[in-house]
Amino acid sequence: MRAHPVFGDSLIAGIIGMPDLLMAAKAVGPGSRAAFLLTAVLLLVPLVFRRANPKLACYVILAGGFLQLFTWVPFNGLDYTTGGLLVRPADLALGVALYTMVAYVGRRQGAIYAVWLTVGTVCWEIFRVQQVVGVVSTLMLIVTIFAFCWAMGEFVGARRAYNAEVMERLKLLETERDQQAKIAVAEERTRIARELHDVVAHAVSVMVVQADGAGYALQTDPQMAQLALSTISDTGRQALTELRRLLGLLRGEENSEAERVPQPDTGSLPKLAEQVRAAGLPVELTMHGDLDDLPAGVGLSVYRIVQEALTNSIKHAGGSASATVRVDRTEDQIEVEVNDDGFGTPRELAGMSGGNGLIGMRERAGVLGGSLDAGPRPGGGWRVKAVLPVGSGAGRLG
Known part of the structure; x- marks a missing residue:
C-alpha cells in the first residue's frame, strides 16, 4: 500500500x-x-x-x-x-x-x-x-471520530516530517562524504605529484650534471669520468626506488616491498649532502638541536625543501658555486636555510622563482603552518629560508 x-x-x-x-x-x-x-x-x-x-x-x-x-x-x-x-x-x-x-x-x-x-x-x-438524546449521542460519536482522526494526522504528519528531515540529512551527509572523498583524493594526488617532482627533478639534475662532466673528462681523466658514471648509477637506483614506492601508492599496493621503504627525513640530510658534493656542488651542512624526534611530516618536508633548494643550485648557480645548509631546531619550531653563492642570470632566476619546485616548497611549508621565503641574496647567489612549526598538528604530511 x-x-x-x-x-x-x-x-x-x-x-x-x-x-x-x-x-x-x-x-x-x-x-x-x-x-x-x-x-x-x-x-x-x-x-x-x-x-x-x-x-x-x-x-x-x-x-x-x-x-x-x-x-x-x-x-x-x-x-x-x-x-x-x-x-x-x-x-x-x-x-x-x-x-x-x-x-x-x-x-x-x-x-x-x-x-x-x-x-x-x-x-x-x-x-x-x-431530539436531545440524539444530539448528545451523535455529537459524542462525531467529536470522538474527528478527534481521533486529528490525533492520527498529527502523529503521521510528525513522522513524515521526521523521515523527510532524516532523508535530507542523509543526502547532505552523502554529498559531504563524496566531497570529502574528492578533496582527499585531490590532496593525495597533489602530495604524490609533489613527491614525484622532488625525486625526479633532483635525480635528473644530478645525472645531467654528472653526465656532462663525464663527457668532458672521458678523454683527459678516465678515473673522474668513471666516478661520475658511478654517481649517475647510484642516483638512478635511488630515484627508481622512490618512484616504485610512489607508484605503489598510486596503484594501492599497500603491502608491496616499496611501501615498507622508510621515507627520508633529517637523518638523511648528510647522505643528500654527499650526493650533491659528488654531483659537483660543494655543500657545507650544519645541524643544531634535537632532530631525531621530529614528526614524520616535518622531517620529510625539511628533507624535500633542502633537496629542492640544492637541486636548483645545481641547475642555476654555475660550475664554481658552493652551498651552505643550516638546520636549527628550537623548542617549538625548526628553521631551514639554504644559501649558494652562484651567479645565475636574471632569466634563470626568474624561471626558478616561477617554477614548480618553489611552489612545491611553499606548499609543504604552508601545509604545516609554516612559511618559506626565497630570492636572490644581496651579495649574489640565492637564498631559501623556511620556518616550520613543531607541534601535534605538524606531522600531517607524512
Whole structure:
C-alpha cells in the first residue's frame, strides 16, 4: 500500500462504500436514491486521489457532506425516535479527510478544515437530529471520530516530517562524504605529484650534471669520468626506488616491498649532502638541536625543501658555486636555510622563482603552518629560508 498509494486509498474507499451502497439498495427509497448516490460519489471517490491532491480532495468531500445536510432522508422514513440511523458509513470519509488535511497539508489548513466540519456538525444537529438524546449521542460519536482522526494526522504528519528531515540529512551527509572523498583524493594526488617532482627533478639534475662532466673528462681523466658514471648509477637506483614506492601508492599496493621503504627525513640530510658534493656542488651542512624526534611530516618536508633548494643550485648557480645548509631546531619550531653563492642570470632566476619546485616548497611549508621565503641574496647567489612549526598538528604530511 505504501508503494501503491492509489490502491490503498481505493481499498479504504471500498471498505467504507460497500455498506453505504447496500443501504442505498435496500433502505433508501427510490425518490431519494439519486441524491444518496450523488452524495456517496462526492464523499468516497476523492478518497482515491487524496494523496495526489489532498486539499482539493478534502474540500470535495466537505462539499459532499454539506450536500448531504440538505438532501438527507432517513432510511425508509425512519427517524431517530423509531430507530432510524442519523449517520451513514460514508460519513467516515469526513474524518479521513480531516486526517489527510492535518498529515499532508499542515496543521493550519487542518484547523480551518476542522472549523468547517464543526459548522456542518452543528447544522446537522440543529436541522436533522433535533431530539436531545440524539444530539448528545451523535455529537459524542462525531467529536470522538474527528478527534481521533486529528490525533492520527498529527502523529503521521510528525513522522513524515521526521523521515523527510532524516532523508535530507542523509543526502547532505552523502554529498559531504563524496566531497570529502574528492578533496582527499585531490590532496593525495597533489602530495604524490609533489613527491614525484622532488625525486625526479633532483635525480635528473644530478645525472645531467654528472653526465656532462663525464663527457668532458672521458678523454683527459678516465678515473673522474668513471666516478661520475658511478654517481649517475647510484642516483638512478635511488630515484627508481622512490618512484616504485610512489607508484605503489598510486596503484594501492599497500603491502608491496616499496611501501615498507622508510621515507627520508633529517637523518638523511648528510647522505643528500654527499650526493650533491659528488654531483659537483660543494655543500657545507650544519645541524643544531634535537632532530631525531621530529614528526614524520616535518622531517620529510625539511628533507624535500633542502633537496629542492640544492637541486636548483645545481641547475642555476654555475660550475664554481658552493652551498651552505643550516638546520636549527628550537623548542617549538625548526628553521631551514639554504644559501649558494652562484651567479645565475636574471632569466634563470626568474624561471626558478616561477617554477614548480618553489611552489612545491611553499606548499609543504604552508601545509604545516609554516612559511618559506626565497630570492636572490644581496651579495649574489640565492637564498631559501623556511620556518616550520613543531607541534601535534605538524606531522600531517607524512
